[in-house]
Amino acid sequence: MTDPDRPETLPPHSPDDLLAAEFVLGTLDPDVRRAASRRAEVDGAFAALIRDWEARLAPLNAGYAPQDPPEALLPQIEARLFGRDGTAQPPARRAGRLRGWLFGGASAALVAALALLAVLVWLPPQPPLPADLRGELRAEADALIFEARWNASAGVLDVARLSGPDAAEGQDYELWVIDDSGVPRSLGLLREAATRITAPLAEGMTLAISLEPAGGSPDPVPSGPVLAAAPLMSAAAASEG
């Protein structure tokens, strides 16, 4: 092992663990890196391997010497996020468009889906999982139905696809949450029949699912059509109906 020209063999290891290690170290080739990054968004076990490696190597962060940030940058960032005057509600044009889709009735099918949701959300929950808030997201096309159940004490959102197909080849379903600010935030991709997400949510927030290119929206907001949306409502209230 002192001969630098002779290849060495590696000790036994898990290929995924090594992939996560090289992802965090930063040495992966661009295409492998992109694939690993996309996988981490939907594969919780792989994402956990990455977090473990980030924690292992975090002491090296002491090697980054702090430097003065450019003075004018914070106002520029705030303008990009919140609008020029800092008080505008929709921080981005595209976010405004999503708001239009959700609440302005840009699509007749979506309006129908929302009308249906208002009824469905009052149905009793099917599996006896503890859920403080739930929402059911139903799209007209393809009879696509998602159920979202949020457990407040665990801070965990379980999203199950109750019916409907996988997203087509080269596409993904992406889950978003929209609160009072109207700014959608991505909660990740929904590739499996059941997905568990850690997220702080509250009653009245709206969940939405959009159809995106594989790997998710290239923008910080949905780039594709919003297939379904529903408000999170109290599970207790829902089961009384």
Place this chain on the structure above:
Amino acid sequence: MTDEPIEALIARIAGQDRAAFRALYAQAAPKLVGVLMRMLGDRSEMEDALQEVFIRIWQRAAQFDPGRGQGMSWLIAIARNHALDLLRARASRPRTSDSAPDETDPLERLADPGPGVESELVARADMRRVIDCFGTLEPARASAVKAAYLGGLSYQELAERHGVPVNTMRTWLRRSLLRLKECLAQ
């Protein structure tokens, strides 16, 4: 005035708290500028990247789980990931950053808790273990791991710097990572 913990600020940002966002910028931007300058080596690229990083922080704050790690480490991971995406997309453009091999060893900065060392980044005991584990690697390999992590150097760049074939460098780093993991688990 004591700074509010980064973790608490991130939690408030998840609730769309803009004052918390400004406070986080004041606390964390200097470190993130250090990360981006070290990796990108160009001031105007750093400024664009820093904007993008803070926009991601605002958008992803809800995904931060304080039970899984330190706030500052999470912020640095976002900055490093963005810088690495930019570096790898640069194709074969010659880099200006990190052209000189480690003048300052980050682990020596850790071992010497003088001013400028962020002791809050990781617990002391964790630092000690990492220093010890890096000490078990051959010096050239330990230096390559640090240069890859801190400067975002590719296998190609590291191989040229150390005068070894790319495949050898890949094996060096993989072996070193596995050995570090084993050592840290003890």
